[in-house]
Amino acid sequence: MAKRRKGKLELDWVGKGDIILTKFDEKGKTYPASYFQGQVSDEELMPREFELTESVGDPKSENMLIWGENLIALRSLEREFAGGIKLIYIDPPFNTGQDFEDYEDGLEHSIWLSMMQNRLELLRNLLSKDGLIFVHIDDIEQGYLRLLLDEVFDRRNYLSLISWERSPGAGIGQGGKFLINVSEYIYVYAKNWEAISRVKPTYKREIPLKNMKQYNRILVDKGRKELIKEFPSKSNNLPVKVYKRYDYEISNISLKDFENRKDEIVQEYVNNFENIFRTNRVQKENRFQQDLISNMDKDLYSVQYTPSRGRTEGQITELFYYRQELFSWLKDVAEIQGNALLKIDKINDFWTKEQLTSAGISGEGNVELRRGKKPEVLLDRIISMVTRKGDWVLDCFGGSATTTAAAHKLGRKWIMVEVREDMVKEKALKRMRNVVNGDTTGISKEVNWKGGGGFKVYKLGEPLIVKHKDYPSIKIINPKYYNTALIKVICNVEGFKFRKNDKLFHGVNKLGNKYAHITEQYVSQGYIDLIKNKLADNEQMIIYCFNYDEKITLPFNMIIKKLPTDIGKAFQLRLRL
Numbered sequence: 001m002a003k004r005r006k007g008k009l010e011l012d013w014v015g016k017g018d019i020i021l022t023k024f025d026e027k028g029k030t031y032p033a034s035y036f037q038g039q040v041s042d043e044e045l046m047p048r049e050f051e052l053t054e055s056v057g058d059p060k061s062e063n064m065l066i067w068g069e070n071l072i073a074l075r076s077l078e079r080e081f082a083g084g085i086k087l088i089y090i091d092p093p094f095n096t097g098q099d100f101e102d103y104e105d106g107l108e109h110s111i112w113l114s115m116m117q118n119r120l121e122l123l124r125n126l127l128s129k130d131g132l133i134f135v136h137i138d139d140i141e142q143g144y145l146r147l148l149l150d151e152v153f154d155r156r157n158y159l160s161l162i163s164w165e166r167s168p169g170a171g172i173g174q175g176g177k178f179l180i181n182v183s184e185y186i187y188v189y190a191k192n193w194e195a196i197s198r199v200k201p202t203y204k205r206e207i208p209l210k211n212m213k214q215y216n217r218i219l220v221d222k223g224r225k226e227l228i229k230e231f232p233s234k235s236n237n238l239p240v241k242v243y244k245r246y247d248y249e250i251s252n253i254s255l256k257d258f259e260n261r262k263d264e265i266v267q268e269y270v271n272n273f274e275n276i277f278r279t280n281r282v283q284k285e286n287r288f289q290q291d292l293i294s295n296m297d298k299d300l301y302s303v304q305y306t307p308s309r310g311r312t313e314g315q316i317t318e319l320f321y322y323r324q325e326l327f328s329w330l331k332d333v334a335e336i337q338g339n340a341l342l343k344i345d346k347i348n349d350f351w352t353k354e355q356l357t358s359a360g361i362s363g364e365g366n367v368e369l370r371r372g373k374k375p376e377v378l379l380d381r382i383i384s385m386v387t388r389k390g391d392w393v394l395d396c397f398g399g400s401a402t403t404t405a406a407a408h409k410l411g412r413k414w415i416m417v418e419v420r421e422d423m424v425k426e427k428a429l430k431r432m433r434n435v436v437n438g439d440t441t442g443i444s445k446e447v448n449w450k451g452g453g454g455f456k457v458y459k460l461g462e463p464l465i466v467k468h469k470d471y472p473s474i475k476i477i478n479p480k481y482y483n484t485a486l487i488k489v490i491c492n493v494e495g496f497k498f499r500k501n502d503k504l505f506h507g508v509n510k511l512g513n514k515y516a517h518i519t520e521q522y523v524s525q526g527y528i529d530l531i532k533n534k535l536a537d538n539e540q541m542i543i544y545c546f547n548y549d550e551k552i553t554l555p556f557n558m559i560i561k562k563l564p565t566d567i568g569k570a571f572q573l574r575l576r577l
Helices: 070-081 105-126 142-153 209-214 258-271 287-293 361-366 376-386 402-409 421-436 483-494 525-532 569-576
Strands: 020-024 030-034 050-057 064-067 085-090 127-137 158-165 183-190 202-206 217-221 224-232 239-246 249-252 276-280 300-305 317-322 325-329 334-337 340-346 392-395 413-418 454-460 465-467 475-477 514-518 540-545 558-562
Touching (some): 050 421, 064 421, 070 105, 070 413, 070 454, 085 105, 085 376, 127 142, 142 158, 142 183, 202 376, 209 258, 258 340, 276 317, 361 402, 376 402, 402 413, 402 421, 413 421, 421 454, 483 514, 483 540
Parallel strands (some): 064 413, 064 454, 085 127, 085 392, 392 413, 514 540, 540 558
Antiparallel strands (some): 020 030, 050 454, 202 340, 217 249, 224 239, 239 300, 317 325, 465 475
């Protein structure tokens, strides 16, 4: 008998566990640098500071546009944003054969999977408890990506695979080995599906004429009511009261000559929005409703009762009936935005080009991109259906800033990371300046965007530890970092929160009982004696310094780490785990 193997189902590949950074060769072309191949050092992978290079618009804005390698940037964001991001949308390279063209096919897929695994693991840490991640992909790596996402986020947290009809089925450049390729895919996973189990995604669109034809009656006046029957509910024994209405008034909205009278008709709907209805026949299987209408003729009736289940469970509810049919109110399936009447629809997993058109995408944000640019309306749907104003949205493959443009116009806070300097300066930065200044493209009209807000531009800082310029075998603290800059970057690397105005306790851990003290001075016994009395017995301190007296006697709650040899060791251990 074969032995039973234990363990979870997961994807395996050549070099799994490798760490891939995006680097640039002498010609400025990107290539995947491998930790296993010695192309990436521990020091490179340490968290870094974000160097502020520019502030655009509102100086108080928290929005971040970061230029730098996204794996290092994500690691550097963890200290402040772990557990704080509500929505992550990423549109990574699709591995079409062009991204790693100098590698054989099997290795190419392996590198792509390692690159994705590294980043997905960090992104999961950044998500809030009720956070979601949307990963955009095409059919090349879609199957592999599903297994990888199951491994990182847990299969139970899979929510959906969205098929997006990117383009029409006819035309030039649709490709496809067998059938015309018109679709891309978006995987949706939750950090914890139980935390979002009550979320029911919807989207809004201009109400179609066919729905206006259905909802075209107005209950102008409910009239007076007279109780004709009362009985206890079988489900909760609470009273059910049936009323007949007298002196009521119902009118119809004329849709004649709709195209020429559209504005006038829509305004009538807006003016009477709360009282517009349609009626539906009661299902024969619904015994409760059938019992109610058995007491009614063709006039107007209302019923007051307390439901024992459903969205109005435990609340006194009033239903209306006309000609033995049940009212459905327009206000339950639509809403008003300004003078526009919008239909609210539940969202399925097939998003058509009619719903989310790409028309005019080349000019969105007033930046051009030959291929790969996504329409703002796509991001509008994603952001609107799972976040609220003020929530954090992150995109670490930022590209031309479609995600952040849509997030900004929708009143969300955002973080964008992009590794390519030309993409940041010529596309993303230009586009986001346009957005702040009142960009009129994309979703601007639909969301009534007039401009405002702001953001800060950051460059990923240099590594804390570097090779000596004359003696490459010797590692030293980067001379760029001294005084406050040195303190901040060491706190970040070692997992402490920087305390801006504290001259002694420079950093503190999450629990508030361990401190970091960083000094460029020689640490003697006298230095230790001055500090130790500031610590309570239940508090600890790590002192970071370049040189110290090796004969020092340390109290039980203090240790010394020498720079640079002892720095980052906890991070390196976590890296290898």
